[in-house]
Amino acid sequence: MIWTMSNRVQTVHLDYQPRAAFLPFHQRTKRRTVIVAHRRAGKTFSVIQDLIARALNFQKKDRNGKLYSRPRFAYLCPCKGQAKLVAWQYLIDFTKTIPGVKKNETELWVEVPTVTGDMARITLGGADNPDNLRGSYYDGVVLDEYGDMKPDAYSLVLRPALADRKGWVVFMGTPKGKNDFYKRWQTALEQPDKYFAIKLKASESGILDDAEIEDMKSEMEVEEWQQELECSFDAAFRGSFYGKQIAVAESQYKFRPLDYDPTEKVSLAMDLGRSDAAVIWFWQVIDGEIRFFDYWEQSGYDAEEVCEMLALKPYSYETVWLPHDAMHQTFASKKSVMDTFIEHELPARKAPNPDAGNRVMHGIDAVRKFLRLWPFAIDSDRCHRGIEALKNYSRKFNRASSSFTSEADHNEWSHGADAFRYAVLSIKDEDLGRSVERARTKHRSQTQARGQINTSRNTLDELFAARDRELIARARNPGRAYD
Known part of the structure; x- marks a missing residue:
């Protein structure tokens, strides 16, 4: 590295031999970078070296050809303590031989001289309180474990701080479901002209020893292996409430295209929200199977607008299940959400609430049981967003103890999961029984119309028994085709 100070040119040698997997990263020219890397790939080690090298070589000019002064760079983790733990010693060790280096351990920054004789500051920090990051500018920012950040x-905060000097940003981490990090990765793949993107799987990167990989694989759960070492965004991640049940349901062809039956009534369950998202699951119970065939999610809708949206649907509603807070009156209107739905002649009822007293786990356990044992199917296309909500609904992570709590994390996925919980709590055994009886009646009517039925009691009983056997077989093997 070449830098100048007091009209002298000196050479700085960083004691760093980049791993082959990270060479393309160091040679990148795009302003935006997404790194998806397996555990122990060395991404923090590499990005700190990259930050130092870019700080030493900083000589960017503005549109008038004037050099920008006092460059600023940042390495941010979800919280400041984590940044200090994983990166501070690297930053100190990698810069200690650079002449003129300054450091402040209290504020977690290091300053190094640039090629122009200026001083560039590299700061470590946390993104848990974004307001603390306001008021500064940045020439480059690394966001480590971005999936855990808001x-x-x-x-x-940070995007505007990069704007005036056209700074660069690196989003990096290991997958934890389809959160904002996943969206960044998808955007990077879709816009290669704007993003540099790299994914390092343990089985492909060559960084970890093959024998060690196999040993780790033998000690990890399948979903942990897929997520932590194979960088899968689709794997059920640690902390997910329903991850394992969803994985089993997928293998049983529970998620598939479904048809809406206009001859059957529709039930729905919703989670309310105006500033947050409002979510609705729609289902029919047909032939002894609960079929979630439609899903709706929007922000900024009030109760009146939701009712108008439901009126535009071609559905005949049997029951509209609302959460317990739909009973509350608002100060502005003196009218509850329940009142609004009833005024629109919608068959609104309050969903059963085992969560009273904050016992949310009762409802979560009910959903787990439903996903394991009940005959159901979810439309894989229209309900895709809802399926992702169930996959990603998870516990909060306590960074102090490095463990997951029993409390649910309130994020973009919790609304869809909450509405599904209300649906599950509202569905009863009798609903399945009535659907089977309706199927019997429909089958009998169709058979009579064809003039193929024997009216003797024994023959009719045999017909119903055969239909029952078919329904049981269909519930056990939903992917199988039946006549």
């Missing part, structure tokens, strides 16, 4: 930390 998206607003970047979009509302």
Whole structure:
């Protein structure tokens, strides 16, 4: 590295031999970078070296050809303590031989001289309080474990801070479901002209020893292996409430295209929200199977607008299940959400609430049982967003103890999961029984119309028994075709 100070040119040698997997990263030219890497790939080690090298070589000019002064760079983790733990010693060790280096351990920054004789500052920090990041500018920012950060930390605070000097950003981490990090990865793949993207799987990167990989694989759960070492965004991740049940349901062809039956009534369950998302699951119970065939999610809708949306649907509603807070009156209107739905002649009822007293786990256990044992199917296309909500609904992570709590994390996925919980709590055994009886009646009517039925009691009983056997077989093997 070449830098100048007091009209002298000196050479700085960083004691760093990049791994082959990270060479393309160091040679990148795009302003935006997404790194999806397996555990122990060395991404923190590499990005700290990259930050130092870019700080030493900083000589960017503005549109008038004037050099920008006092460059600023940042390495951010979800919290400041984590940044200090994983990166501070690297930053100190890698810069200690650079002449003129300065450091402040209290504020977690290091300053190194640039090629122009200026001083560039590299700061470590946390994104858990985005307001603390306001008021500064940045020439480059690394966001480590971005999937654990609030998206607003970047979009509302850091992105504007990079604007005036056209700074660069690196989003990196290991998958934890389809959160904002996943969206960044998808965007990077879709926009290769704007993003540099790299994914390092343990089985492909060559960084970890093959024997060690196999040993780790033997000690890890399948979903942990897929997520932590094979960088799968689709794997059920640690902390997920329903991850394992969803994986089994997928293998049983529970998620598949479904048809809406206009001859059958529709039930729905919703989670309310205006500033947050409002979510609705729609289902029919047909032939002894609960079929979730439609899903709706929008932000900014009030009760009146939701009712108008439901009126436009071609559905005949049997029951509209509302959460317990739909009973509350608002100060502005003196009218509850329940009142609004009833005024629109919708068959609204309050969903059963085992969560009273904050016992949310009762409802979560009911959903787990439903996913394991009940005959159901979910439309894989229209309900895709809802399926992702069930996959990603998870516990909060306690960074102090490095463990998951029993409390649910309130994020973009919790609304869809909450509405599904209300649906499950509302569905009863009798609903399945009535659907089977309706199927019997429909089958008998169709058979009579064809003039193929023997009216003797024994023959009719045999017909019903055969139909029952078919329904049981269909519930056990939903992917099988039946006549």
